[in-house]
Amino acid sequence: MRLYLINPSNPLVSIVRVKESRWNRYRVWKPLGLMVLAGLTGPEWEITIVDENLGVPAYAAMPRPDLVGITAFTSQANRAYEVASHFRNLGVPVVMGGIHATMCLDEAIEQVDSVVTGEAEGIWSQVLEDARHHSLKGRYDGGLAEMDDVPLARHDLLGVGYAFGAIQTTRGCPLNCSFCSVTAFNGAKYRQRPIADVVREFQTIREKRVLVVDDNLIGISAGHIARAKEMFRAMAEAKLRKEWVSQATINFADDEELLALAAKAGCRGIFIGFESPTPEGLVEVGKKFNLLKGRDFRASVRRIQRHNILVVGSFIIGLDIDEPGIGRRIAEAASQYGVDNLNVLFLTPLPGTRLWDQMASGGRIALDTFPEDWKYYTLTFPVARYKHLSLEEVIEEMVCCDRDFYSMLRIARRVWSNLWQYRKPLIALVGNLSYRSNLRLNCKAYADLKRYWANRGNCIKQS
Numbered sequence: 475m476r477l478y479l480i481n482p483s484n485p486l487v488s489i490v491r492v493k494e495s496r497w498n499r500y501r502v503w504k505p506l507g508l509m510v511l512a513g514l515t516g517p518e519w520e521i522t523i524v525d526e527n528l529g530v531p532a533y534a535a536m537p538r539p540d541l542v543g544i545t546a547f548t549s550q551a552n553r554a555y556e557v558a559s560h561f562r563n564l565g566v567p568v569v570m571g572g573i574h575a576t577m578c579l580d581e582a583i584e585q586v587d588s589v590v591t592g593e594a595e596g597i598w599s600q601v602l603e604d605a606r607h608h609s610l611k612g613r614y615d616g617g618l619a620e621m622d623d624v625p626l627a628r629h630d631l632l633g634v635g636y637a638f639g640a641i642q643t644t645r646g647c648p649l650n651c652s653f654c655s656v657t658a659f660n661g662a663k664y665r666q667r668p669i670a671d672v673v674r675e676f677q678t679i680r681e682k683r684v685l686v687v688d689d690n691l692i693g694i695s696a697g698h699i700a701r702a703k704e705m706f707r708a709m710a711e712a713k714l715r716k717e718w719v720s721q722a723t724i725n726f727a728d729d730e731e732l733l734a735l736a737a738k739a740g741c742r743g744i745f746i747g748f749e750s751p752t753p754e755g756l757v758e759v760g761k762k763f764n765l766l767k768g769r770d771f772r773a774s775v776r777r778i779q780r781h782n783i784l785v786v787g788s789f790i791i792g793l794d795i796d797e798p799g800i801g802r803r804i805a806e807a808a809s810q811y812g813v814d815n816l817n818v819l820f821l822t823p824l825p826g827t828r829l830w831d832q833m834a835s836g837g838r839i840a841l842d843t844f845p846e847d848w849k850y851y852t853l854t855f856p857v858a859r860y861k862h863l864s865l866e867e868v869i870e871e872m873v874c875c876d877r878d879f880y881s882m883l884r885i886a887r888r889v890w891s892n893l894w895q896y897r898k899p900l901i902a903l904v905g906n907l908s909y910r911s912n913l914r915l916n917c918k919a920y921a922d923l924k925r926y927w928a929n930r931g932n933c934i935k936q937s
């Protein structure tokens with residue numbers, strides 16, 4: 475039995491534009507969900523994982539599979555349906571799973587033979603069994619998995635072409651920020667994998683550098699943090715010799731022992747959502763940790779960096795409180811906090827989030843011809859009507875923010891300060907140049923988007 479597991483590409487996402495900017499090579503990540511699915515699949519299936527981010531293959535020239543499984547974030551949904559249609563025309567059954575199919579079940583069900591909602595661990599073997607007997611059902615629900623059931627991902631199936639390996643050690647997040655899909659999809663209960671499984675899986679990863687894809691690496695309670703420390707100790711003892719990056723909330727900075735253990739286990743970078751430079755903005759998105767009274771962001775960032783861990787700060791433009799000038803304000807705040815890289819995204823209503831409900835009920839979703847418009851839901855395009863910023867203005871704020879933070883002068887200062895503190899100036903330089911090199915590409919993409927908005931007759935100014 476032949477199984478294709480496919481990760482569809484979205485040409486609007488910068489990671490696939492390697493030809494235009496070779497720095498993007500470092501930003502192509504492995505589709506871990508499909509590698510986990512492969513880990514759940516029995517030996518009677520011959521599995522091929524196709525990651526279209528590395529190039530779209532000539533499907534017609536490939537041997538006919540018995541089953542196709544497709545994953546998709548919302549921004550990939552469009553292409554997922556194109557691929558599904560190709561195989562369905564050949565009479566090959568197509569199953570779709572992942573976050574988009576879960577959040578937009580009714581839409582997905584129209585486009586494929588079978589939809590698996592939720593996490594696959596508890597249900598995939600049933601789907602395969604039904605596929606073997608030509609009795610696939612239209613819908614399966616995996617719910618939330620037991621973490622003991624998460625298999626070792628099949629890292630052997632995606633060998634070359636990536637700068638980073640990928641692994642997951644926890645799922646879920648109790649914080650439920652308004653714009654984020656994680657609580658809606660993976661649940662509010664923070665679930666941790668058995669430490670022995672994490673160490674064993676790390677040992678099967680070939681790449682020296684790894685993305686630990688957890689949304690909230692250390693969790694929020696004393697118990698979660700104690701477990702994170704235990705995991706870091708086990709990783710260090712296993713002498714994995716890996717360097718890894720992950721995501722956490724700013725409370726990562728609050729425990730020196732935790733930071734020391736993380737660094738010893740190989741942590742070299744952490745992605746932190748600051749979201750807004752103002753307390754009002756933090757209240758709006760519900761980012762509770764960042765509101766801690768007396769929190770000194772600069773000191774927190776510095777504490778992390780002292781352990782040779784780079785900090786990437788993420789902010790959002792387009793909140794209801796954001797007015798003209800927000801771009802420069804974010805660039806200033808990020809420089810003042812001392813982050814090594816800045817990642818700014820447009821406020822985007824993703825299906826299933828609290829933000830989606832608010833914006834949809836207020837008639838504020840501007841790009842709403844679905845499924846075609848999903849390709850713009852990359853967080854790098856404005857897709858909604860913003861309260862105090864027109865389309866032109868919100869784009870201008872983004873460009874101004876990026877130009878300010880990624881000016882050569884500011885890059886030079888950051889790299890110099892990195893060198894001075896004996897951290898990783900080369901990694902900081904590559905990261906900064908990679909972002910900078912996309913500025914020109916982004917401006918072209920914004921121009922195309924403005925034309926698209928205009929053709930749709932969308933009113934540009936909202937307030």
Ligand code: B12
Pocket residue numbers: 481483484487489501502503504505506507508510511543544545546547548549550569570571572573574577590592593594595598619642653654655656660687688689819824825851852853
């Ligand atoms: C790693 C990651 C990335 C990597 C991508 C790696 C990759 N190619 O998969 C990078 C950094 C490139 C990335 C980029 C983006 N990401 Co991202 N990313 C994640 C993150 C943190 C982890 C994903 C992961 O690997 N999970 C671990 C695996 C095991 O879980 P899984 O993929 O969900 O798979 C399980 C189930 O979904 C199911 N399943 C999945 N696929 C299939 C298929 C079949 C057939 C079946 C049966 C089951 C099934 O079974 C699996 C096992 O249980 C998630 C957050 C999250 N917790 O999901 C955000 C997340 C998926 N990303 C998100 C977003 C918005 C983006 C971007 C659009 C914007 C951005 N700038 O971040 C881009 C777009 C990328 C694109 N190509 O279009 C959103 C997506 C929301 C949505 N509705 O689409 C999430 C949920 C984060 C959030 N804050 O809301 N991302």
Ligand code: SF4
Pocket residue numbers: 647648649650651654655656657689690723747
């Ligand atoms: S943004 Fe981060 S902290 Fe907020 S719900 Fe999502 S994963 Fe949790």
